[in-house]
Amino acid sequence: MKNDLTIGLAGLGLIGGSIALALKRRGGRYRIVAWDREGETLDRAVSDGVVDIAASSELVEFKSCDMVFLCVPVFAMRDVLERLIPNLKPDCVITDVGSTKVDVSRIMAEAGVSGQYIGGHPLAGSEKSGYSAAKTNLFENAYYVITTDKNTPEHKKQLLIHVIQDLKAIPLEMTPSEHDRVTAAISHVPHVVASLLVNMVKKLDGPDGHMKTIAAGGFKDITRIASSSPELWAGICLSNRDMILKTLSAMEGQLSDFSNVLKEGNEEELIQFFKTARAFRNSFADMQKSIIQRDFDIVVDVEDRPGIIATIATALARKGINIKNIGIVHSRENEEGALEIRFEDAEAMNAGLKTLIALGYHAKARG
Numbered sequence: 001m002k003n004d005l006t007i008g009l010a011g012l013g014l015i016g017g018s019i020a021l022a023l024k025r026r027g028g029r030y031r032i033v034a035w036d037r038e039g040e041t042l043d044r045a046v047s048d049g050v051v052d053i054a055a056s057s058e059l060v061e062f063k064s065c066d067m068v069f070l071c072v073p074v075f076a077m078r079d080v081l082e083r084l085i086p087n088l089k090p091d092c093v094i095t096d097v098g099s100t101k102v103d104v105s106r107i108m109a110e111a112g113v114s115g116q117y118i119g120g121h122p123l124a125g126s127e128k129s130g131y132s133a134a135k136t137n138l139f140e141n142a143y144y145v146i147t148t149d150k151n152t153p154e155h156k157k158q159l160l161i162h163v164i165q166d167l168k169a170i171p172l173e174m175t176p177s178e179h180d181r182v183t184a185a186i187s188h189v190p191h192v193v194a195s196l197l198v199n200m201v202k203k204l205d206g207p208d209g210h211m212k213t214i215a216a217g218g219f220k221d222i223t224r225i226a227s228s229s230p231e232l233w234a235g236i237c238l239s240n241r242d243m244i245l246k247t248l249s250a251m252e253g254q255l256s257d258f259s260n261v262l263k264e265g266n267e268e269e270l271i272q273f274f275k276t277a278r279a280f281r282n283s284f285a286d287m288q289k290s291i292i293q294r295d296f297d298i299v300v301d302v303e304d305r306p307g308i309i310a311t312i313a314t315a316l317a318r319k320g321i322n323i324k325n326i327g328i329v330h331s332r333e334n335e336e337g338a339l340e341i342r343f344e345d346a347e348a349m350n351a352g353l354k355t356l357i358a359l360g361y362h363a364k365a366r367g
Contacts, residue, residue, distance in 0.1 A: 004028070004029055004030075004031070005029065005030055005031070005066045005067065005163070006030075006031045006032075006033060006064050006065050006066050006067075007019075007020075007023060007030055007031070007032055007033070007065065007066070007067050007068075007069070007163070008033045008034070008035075008055075008062045008065035008067065008068035008069065009032065009033070009034040009035070009051075009068075009069050009071055010034075010035050010059075010062075010068060010069065010070050010071060010072060010080050010084060011035075011036060011037075011069075011070065011071030011072040011080075012034050012035075012036035012038075012041050012042060012045055012051070012071070012131050013036075013071060013129060013130050013131060013134075014125065014126055014128065014129050014130060014131070014133045014134055014138075015071050015097045015122065015125075015138075016034070016036070016069065016071030016097075016131075016134075017045065017050070017130075017131040017133075017134025018124075018134040018135055018136070018138035018139065019069060019071070019097075019139075019167065020032050020034065020045065020050045020051060020134070021050055021134055021135065021136040021138075022136055022137070022138070022139060022166070022167045022168065023163070023166060023167070024049070024050055025136055026166050029166070030166075031052045031053070031064075032050065032051045032052050032053070033051070033052065033053040033055055033061050033062055033064065033065055034051040034053070034054065034055060035054075035055035035056075035057075035059055035061075035062075036131070041130075041131045042054045042055075044131065045131060058083075058087075059083050059084055059087050060087050061087075062084060062087045062088060063087050063088070063089065064089075065088065065089070065092055066089075066091075066092060066093065066159075067092065067093040067094075067095065067159065067160070067163060068084065068088065068092060068093070068094050068095070069095055069096065069097060069120070070084075070094070070095070070096040070097070070098075071096075071097050073098070073232070073235055074098045074099075074100060074103055074104060074107075074235060074236075074239045075235050075239075077096065077098070077104060077107055078107050078111070081094075081107065081108075081111050081113075082111065085111060085112075085113060088113075088116070090116075091116075092116060093116060093117075093118060093156045093159055093160055094108070094113055094116045094117045094118075095117070095118050095119065095120040095146075095160055096119060096120055097120055097121065097122055098119075098121065098239075099121060099183065099187070099188075099236050099239075099240075100179075100180055100183070100236060100239040100240040101119040101121065101147045101176035101177075101179040101180055102176045102177055102179075102180050102240070102243075103239040103240070104119055104176075105117070105119060105147070105176045114151070115151065115153070116156070118146055118147070118148055118152060118156060118157060118160050119145075119146065119147030119148075119176055119179070120144065120145065120146050120147070120160070120164075121144070121145040121147075121179065121183075122138075122139055122142060122143075122144045122145075122167075122169060123142050123143040123144065123145065124138050124139050124142035124144075124169070125138075126138070129229075135301070136303075137168070137301075137302075137303045137304065137338065139164075139167040139168060139169040140167075140168040140169070140303065140304040140338055141168065141169070141170065141304055141328045141329075141338060142169050142170065142329075142338070143169070143170050143172045144164045144167070144169035144170060144171055144172065145172050145173075145174060145179055146160060146161070146164070146171055146172070146173050147173075147174060147175060147176040147178075147179050148173060148175070149175060149176070157173075168304060180240050180243045181243050181246075183240070183243075184240055184243035184244045184246070184247045185247050188236060188237065188240055188243075188244050188247075189244060189247045189248060189251065190225065191225050191226070191228065191233055191236075192237070192244070192248070193222075193251075194222060194223045194224070194225045194226040195223075195226045197219070197222065197223050197226075198223050198226045201215065201219075221366070224366075258273065261273065296342060296343040296344065296345055296346055296348065296349040297340055297341065297342050297343070297349070297365070297366040298340070298341050298343075298349060298352060298353050298356075298363050298364060298365050298366065299329065299338075299339065299340050299341075299363065299364060299366055300312065300338070300339040300340075300341065300356060300361050300362070300363040301338060301339075301361070301362040301363070302338055302339050302361065304338070308339075309326060309327075309339070312326070312339070312341070312356065312361075313326060315355060315356070315359060316341075316352055316355060316356075319351065319352075319355050321343070321348055321351050321352050321355065322343070322344055322348055323341055323342065323343055323344075323348075323352070324342040324343060324344055325341070325342040326339065326340070326341045326342070327339070327340060328340075340366070349365060353365060
């Protein structure tokens with residue numbers, strides 16, 4: 001494995017900027033070439049020492065790159081790729097950070113670079129956007145999906161895994177179609193449902209606005225993601241349209257089944273319905289995919305260093321604040337914190353929040 005790599009970043013927003021920051025933390029092992037449509041962003045990144053070479057609009061500076069990350073929306077990828085290809089070495093690894101993979105794989109095939117391409121999707125993000133929101137530790141302990149097929153060269157895959165591990169992320173491999181099937185169910189459709197619920201309340205609410213006034217707790221938790229970028233999610237839905245439609249069809253079937261049970265007044269089946277959901281939801285913590293979200297949770301933005309969980313737990317204990325659970329959030333596309341803490345009640349949560357903020361941590365309540 002090469003010790004010194006030249007990495008190209010096409011797009012220097014939250015994800016691209018965070019990749020540059022994280023790799024620069026590794027010392028002199030990486031040279032960063034970057035392009036961004038905003039010249040001021042590129043100038044700032046160079047001034048910050050995050051980018052070594054600022055690429056021109058012709059992208060000729062990418063000729064030295066061993067790997068290039070396309071950090072632009074899927075709808076903009078084809079145009080950027082067409083400009084990049086004449087400037088890439090034949091053995092340069094091309095990857096991306098998009099939320100859908102089949103569509104991007106098709107774009108790569110049509111451009112004739114399938115042999116160089118390995119899909120990527122870091123499950124990390126923030127409610128903020130742009131280079132100014134980039135963080136060195138954005139990917140620490142977060143899952144980073146890579147999508148491959150039988151034709152993916154093993155040495156290229158291992159090189160990408162090596163870089164992902166230097167971001168301190170956790171590589172997770174699957175096929176493009178499996179990625180899109182999974183994200184349709186656990187990410188894309190939930191965004192659709194959250195927006196449907198909000199629009200339903202808007203439609204059903206009376207002129208006095210009582211529904212909006214008392215909306216809290218569970219409703220706020222499950223609709224929080226409806227505050228995401230409308231343009232971004234319209235693009236994601238169109239890019240993963242087939243899988244989202246299949247998932248919505250499955251949901252329609254379950255809604256119909258539930259409606260029939262409710263019409264029949266079958267209490268036993270209703271109890272079983274909620275029991276099944278509760279048991280599976282509670283199993284997420286056991287599988288270490290995430291930790292259970294409750295009304296009294298906070299997320300804390302911390303770097304991964306030895307003893308950090310013990311440090312925070314001790315700080316809370318000294319204040320007499322009891323916690324129910326604490327753990328790393330591995331899948332956090334819409335979270336700013338890498339650590340989640342669950343409290344017994346609102347009083348303990350607010351006291352914990354106040355304590356950690358006073359100690360200089362960036363912490364906030366979920367929901």
